Amino acid sequence: MLRISADFxxxxxxxxxxxxxxxxxxxxxxxxxxxxxxxxxxxxxxxFLDGIGQVxxxxxxxxxATFAYLADVFVLPEHRGRGHxxxxxxxxxxxxxxxxxxxxxxxxxDMQPLYxxxxxxxxxxPERHMQRHDPDIYTRTP
Ligand SMILES: CC(C)(COP(=O)(O)OP(=O)(O)OC[C@H]1O[C@@H](n2cnc3c(N)ncnc32)[C@H](O)[C@@H]1OP(=O)(O)O)[C@@H](O)C(=O)NCCC(=O)NCCS
Numbered sequence: 001m002l003r004i005s006a007d008f009x010x011x012x013x014x015x016x017x018x019x020x021x022x023x024x025x026x027x028x029x030x031x032x033x034x035x036x037x038x039x040x041x042x043x044x045x046x047x048f049l050d051g052i053g054q055v056x057x058x059x060x061x062x063x064x065a066t067f068a069y070l071a072d073v074f075v076l077p078e079h080r081g082r083g084h085x086x087x088x089x090x091x092x093x094x095x096x097x098x099x100x101x102x103x104x105x106x107x108x109x110d111m112q113p114l115y116x117x118x119x120x121x122x123x124x125x126p127e128r129h130m131q132r133h134d135p136d137i138y139t140r141t142p
Pocket of ligand 1: 073074075076079080081082083084085086087107108109111113114117
């Protein structure tokens, strides 16, 4: 049976760290304590299968009032293509702490089709958005 939970204490922190640090293109090498701090300060959601454990994850970086940034969405490779990715994002966006947001934001290399089904559109005024970005921060030796 499938269960989706936003209970932080149910999350498999080791599994989330393993996937993000080793298999994601956006958080490669992220230290475990940095990730744990990030997760603690986010609204998180996981998909769990009976007898298997956690197979999917998503989180929102948010003030829980006006703005949320959707991040770290993944499904373990052997469980993809069965709706878990969409389900975990939908469940996260339905969380009571994340209602009434003026803006949701996300960045994706190639999953625009997934997020388009959930109401996301490309930036309408990209010239108004700015960033400070340090993509090598997790892997740079001090
Ligand atoms: C992206 C990811 C989370 C999708 O999870 P998933 O469980 O395979 O996706 P789902 O089965 O829920 O698919 C949801 C929808 O997205 C679409 N979709 C899924 N993978 C897709 C792909 N590779 N290309 C285009 N569309 C895709 C599906 O068509 C599906 O549409 P439907 O609901 O109308 O059937 C998963 O492939 C993954 O973990 N990828 C590696 C990590 C990653 O890239 N994360 C996203 C970072 S922005």
